[in-house]
Amino acid sequence: MQIRFTKMQGAGNDFVVLDETHGLLGLSAAQYRFLADRHFGVGADQILSVRPAPAPGLDFEYVIHNADGGEVEHCGNGARCFVRYVHDQGLSERNPLRVKVKKGVIELKRLADGRVTVDMGPPVFALADVPFNASGLKPERLNGFERWPLTLPYAGEVPVAVLSMGNPHAVLRVDDVDDAPVAGWGPLIEVHERFPQRVNAGFLQVVDRTTVKLRVYERGAGETLACGTGACAAVVAGIRLGWLDERVDVHTRGGLLTIEWKASDGLDAPVFMTGPATPVFNGVIEVPDHLS
Numbered sequence: 001m002q003i004r005f006t007k008m009q010g011a012g013n014d015f016v017v018l019d020e021t022h023g024l025l026g027l028s029a030a031q032y033r034f035l036a037d038r039h040f041g042v043g044a045d046q047i048l049s050v051r052p053a054p055a056p057g058l059d060f061e062y063v064i065h066n067a068d069g070g071e072v073e074h075c076g077n078g079a080r081c082f083v084r085y086v087h088d089q090g091l092s093e094r095n096p097l098r099v100k101v102k103k104g105v106i107e108l109k110r111l112a113d114g115r116v117t118v119d120m121g122p123p124v125f126a127l128a129d130v131p132f133n134a135s136g137l138k139p140e141r142l143n144g145f146e147r148w149p150l151t152l153p154y155a156g157e158v159p160v161a162v163l164s165m166g167n168p169h170a171v172l173r174v175d176d177v178d179d180a181p182v183a184g185w186g187p188l189i190e191v192h193e194r195f196p197q198r199v200n201a202g203f204l205q206v207v208d209r210t211t212v213k214l215r216v217y218e219r220g221a222g223e224t225l226a227c228g229t230g231a232c233a234a235v236v237a238g239i240r241l242g243w244l245d246e247r248v249d250v251h252t253r254g255g256l257l258t259i260e261w262k263a264s265d266g267l268d269a270p271v272f273m274t275g276p277a278t279p280v281f282n283g284v285i286e287v288p289d290h291l292s
């Protein structure tokens with residue numbers, strides 16, 4: 001099957017974007033994996049699908065698959081690319097866009113300087129909704145927020161903050177992201193038994209109360225150059241733990257994301273993420289009909 005696509009990137013987190021507004025392609029997990037493959041396919045961290053709005057008052061549905069072929073609830077960097085793609089392809093001129101993701105509805109607004117601000121909705125702290133199994137664990141509390149002792153092979157107990165941005169995140173603080181054991185601990189945290197849906201692992205270095213550095217080992221994709229939901233989760237955790245102010249610049253290996261969360265308005269306040277969204281090239285690829 002021939003598929004037209006647009007390759008895009010948001011702070012180096014890269015995507016294959018598919019227009020499914022005139023009909024679903026019906027791709028299998030194996031075909032999503034093929035598209036994401038950096039040798040046999042196009043190459044991407046995630047595949048983003050633009051689909052028709054599922055209800056009045058919405059502009060589109062936004063569906064995300066990781067490089068491992070699994071569908072996931074949210075992708076922040078992808079959301080910024082989504083609105084740029086929709087405008088570039090003439091699918092809508094509305095700005096902001098209101099789109100349906102698994103967790104709910106998010107709003108995507110293109111700014112005059114070309115960046116995009118996404119209302120990511122509120123963070124979710126209920127452990128069952130992450131989901132995270134804390135049974136038998138005794139957390140340490142800092143500024144009223146828990147960090148849970150995760151036992152990793154060879155590394156022992158690692159304290160992580162646990163929360164969801166629609167997708168699951170575990171955030172641990174490190175002194176220097178460049179020295180952080182992302183390659184070693186990331187895969188162990190991703191598949192840790194206490195995260196039944198697996199988890200994205202964020203390694204957070206606090207530079208000052210309004211500046212952090214972050215690396216993320218993503219569920220279903222490995223380490224990416226940036227993770228939008230991961231940046232939101234890390235800043236929210238940092239604010240709750242008392243380390244950060246309510247507006248933070250997040251320096252990732254792929255670029256700068258700015259996160260705002262007015263926790264002083266309540267824990268259900270929405271998280272806002274601002275950052276770049278860049279088209280790279282358009283293409284057509286032959287996807288094998290039968291892939292296992």
Ligand SMILES: N[C@H](CCC[C@H](N)C(=O)O)C(=O)O
Binds near residue numbers: 066073219228
């Ligand atoms: N790997 C994530 C999905 C993509 C998130 C990331 N690329 C972002 O920008 O938020 C997960 O399995 O939940």
